[in-house]
Amino acid sequence: MDLISITGWTAFALVALFGFLFAATFAIEQEKRPAVIAFAVTVAALAILGTLLLIDIPFREWIIPGLIGVVVIVGGVVALPRTRSEALRIVGKRSRVDERDAILHRFYRIEEGTPEFEAYYESHPEKREFDEKLRAMPGLAEPGSKTHDPVTSGFQAACFGLTEDLTRELDWSPAPMDGQKVEIDPAEAAMRLKGFARYLGAVSVGCTRLDPAHVYSNIGRSPGKWGEPIDLSHTHAIAVAVPMAHEMVRLAPDSPTTTETAFEYQEVARIAMALARYLNNLGYEARAHVDGNYRVMCVPVAVDAGLGELGRIGLLVTPELGPRVRLAVVTTDLPLKQDEPITFGVQDFCRICLKCADICPSASIEAGGKLDHNGVEKWQSQQDTCYRYWRLAGSDCGLCIKVCPYSHPDGSAHDMVRWLIKRNPMARRLALWSDDLLYGRRPAARYPYPDWHKKN
Numbered sequence: 191m192d193l194i195s196i197t198g199w200t201a202f203a204l205v206a207l208f209g210f211l212f213a214a215t216f217a218i219e220q221e222k223r224p225a226v227i228a229f230a231v232t233v234a235a236l237a238i239l240g241t242l243l244l245i246d247i248p249f250r251e252w253i254i255p256g257l258i259g260v261v262v263i264v265g266g267v268v269a270l271p272r273t274r275s276e277a278l279r280i281v282g283k284r285s286r287v288d289e290r291d292a293i294l295h296r297f298y299r300i301e302e303g304t305p306e307f308e309a310y311y312e313s314h315p316e317k318r319e320f321d322e323k324l325r326a327m328p329g330l331a332e333p334g335s336k337t338h339d340p341v342t343s344g345f346q347a348a349c350f351g352l353t354e355d356l357t358r359e360l361d362w363s364p365a366p367m368d369g370q371k372v373e374i375d376p377a378e379a380a381m382r383l384k385g386f387a388r389y390l391g392a393v394s395v396g397c398t399r400l401d402p403a404h405v406y407s408n409i410g411r412s413p414g415k416w417g418e419p420i421d422l423s424h425t426h427a428i429a430v431a432v433p434m435a436h437e438m439v440r441l442a443p444d445s446p447t448t449t450e451t452a453f454e455y456q457e458v459a460r461i462a463m464a465l466a467r468y469l470n471n472l473g474y475e476a477r478a479h480v481d482g483n484y485r486v487m488c489v490p491v492a493v494d495a496g497l498g499e500l501g502r503i504g505l506l507v508t509p510e511l512g513p514r515v516r517l518a519v520v521t522t523d524l525p526l527k528q529d530e531p532i533t534f535g536v537q538d539f540c541r542i543c544l545k546c547a548d549i550c551p552s553a554s555i556e557a558g559g560k561l562d563h564n565g566v567e568k569w570q571s572q573q574d575t576c577y578r579y580w581r582l583a584g585s586d587c588g589l590c591i592k593v594c595p596y597s598h599p600d601g602s603a604h605d606m607v608r609w610l611i612k613r614n615p616m617a618r619r620l621a622l623w624s625d626d627l628l629y630g631r632r633p634a635a636r637y638p639y640p641d642w643h644k645k646n
């Protein structure tokens with residue numbers, strides 16, 4: 191066998207190995223379109239290569255090395271050493287955000303006929319008409335809504351309700367188990383808290399100094415006296431993320447995705463509360479900030495703690511699971527060794543990707559460039575139109591999370607792409623082109639529902 195044949199058959203074996211690995215991964219994930227495309231492309235490539243190797247056509251000795259050379263050059267370029275990624279930029283003065291400006295405060299806290307309700311709309315008359323129209327529509331999964339089902343709607347209600355019951359009162363006090371505060375080194379404290387959080391089920395966790403700009407200025411939706419200024423003197427924070435199940439998120443915008451949201455908020459609240467209670471047991475002040483009961487904004491704290499980057503989607507994009515996570519934060523007066531913010535190409539990838547903006551049925555995701563929002567250069571989503579779509583759909587939608595290329599499930603094929611995306615702009619362009627080819631700009635509308643969540 192000559193050198194060309196040996197090289198050619200080696201390439202044949204590698205194409206077969208990687209091509210069928212990708213096709214099998216997609217088939218296991220029940221992703222029909224990418225599985226079929228990966229299988230067809232692999233078979234076509236093998237047929238061409240096999241024909242060239244078996245039939246003695248003119249210029250064979252040039253064509254085979256030429257084809258292999260092109261693949262090696264493209265592979266080499268995308269795998270070039272990692273280039274420095276752009277970070278989120280602070281471009282001006284940041285002021286604290288009033289929790290009453292978050293849309294859910296208007297629909298889950300203030301009630302018609304109360305002084306708070308009147309006070310809010312007197313200071314925000316421009317919101318009244320929009321909100322009245324939404325209040326006339328059924329709530330998420332309530333009777334009359336698109337997703338309501340007498341049997342399955344209870345799942346999300348159970349999880350949200352339980353979280354609300356457990357998290358109403360979170361302003362706990364230190365209660366040292368040995369009667370006095372335990373002295374603990376910041377590095378050891380961070381190591382123990384992160385290990386405990388992972389043991390309890392966190393997929394990622396990080397520590398940071400608490401930036402005062404990330405503390406809400408006034409109480410809005412959360413328990414406590416409505417509108418009261420928030421005075422949180424804690425110096426450090428721990429950000430915790432839990433994964434959302436891919437098989438539930440891909441059913442967006444239907445109710446299983448909301449069930450998953452509700453369940454993971456419950457899970458991450460459980461972890462955050464255990465961490466806060468542990469800190470109390472050591473004799474330190476600590477507060478968990480969880481769904482419906484926040485004094486801080488979780489996403490910027492998680493960015494500072496190195497859990498991920500803020501993407502075009504307006505959510506935290508993590509290296510492991512993209513935006514397919516739910517967050518909670520614990521703040522404390524115990525000094526902790528800080529983690530550094532990370533960059534892995536999200537700002538650049540989001541600039542060219544736009545899949546979340548394209549699929550958003552309410553055009554709530556910015557399709558242009560980043561702008562200065564409260565001193566930070568970023569993409570800002572529109573809460574009002576997003577929530578209006580939630581009421582129309584009867585769920586918390588989640589189409590943007592489902593379509594994000596970073597949201598694909600774990601597995602060697604996707605991990606290989608994640609590794610490539612971090613490297614350089616060429617790799618990101620190739621990864622986006624492949625994602626569009628395999629999954630389409632809009633992912634498949636129909637996936638199998640788990641039996642227990644099928645509607646009657």
Ligand code: SF4
Nearest residue numbers: 550576579587588590
């Ligand atoms: S949740 Fe739905 S409506 Fe809201 S931003 Fe995402 S895609 Fe748009």
Ligand code: SF4
Nearest residue numbers: 501540543544546594
């Ligand atoms: S879908 Fe694309 S643009 Fe949107 S957050 Fe994900 S990577 Fe960024």
